[in-house]
Amino acid sequence: MDPLDTIKEQVGSNPVVLYMKGSPAIPQCGFSATAVQILKLCGIKDYVSVNVLADNGIRQSIKEFSDWPTIPQLYVNGEFIGGCDIMREMYENGELQQMLTDAGLVSGQS
Numbered sequence: 001m002d003p004l005d006t007i008k009e010q011v012g013s014n015p016v017v018l019y020m021k022g023s024p025a026i027p028q029c030g031f032s033a034t035a036v037q038i039l040k041l042c043g044i045k046d047y048v049s050v051n052v053l054a055d056n057g058i059r060q061s062i063k064e065f066s067d068w069p070t071i072p073q074l075y076v077n078g079e080f081i082g083g084c085d086i087m088r089e090m091y092e093n094g095e096l097q098q099m100l101t102d103a104g105l106v107s108g109q110s
Contacts, residue, residue, distance in 0.1 A: 003057035007065045011075045015105055016047035019062045020072040024049050031084040035072040038091045043106040077103055 001009075011017050016039070022028030024036045028051075039047060052059035052071050059071070066073055066080045074081040076099065081087065090096035100106050 003055070003061035004065060006058065007062055010048060010050060011065075011078055014048040015077055015103070016044055016100075017075040018047060018049045018072055019052055019058070019075075020049055021051070021053050023051055028053060029071075031070070032072045034084050035074060035087055038087050038096070039074075041091065042097050042100050044100060076100065076105070 018024075018035055018039065020027060020029075020032035020035060022032055027033035027036055036049075050058060050062075052062060062071070062073060063069055068080065068083060070083050072084055072087075074083070074087055081090070081096075081099075087096060090099070097106070
């Protein structure tokens, strides 16, 4: 399958997808570690993470798909939210928590 088709399928069929370096248990960069922590603080426990280091096709194509040059990248209900800095800013002003709550994705207390 073409990497862009794989990305479309992943983003389209999962409520929360985080494209990152490494895994939530073992992030391979500080920005990815921060993104994982922000999702945890928001109460998101179940989400799909995609390790872009494991597939260079995905790593390059996700940047084209989103027209965003960096990793990590967060998608919620098929919509590109942003990278680490945008996630942090949205978390700090409460927007991210509200968006996740409105989408019915928060699975409990953080």
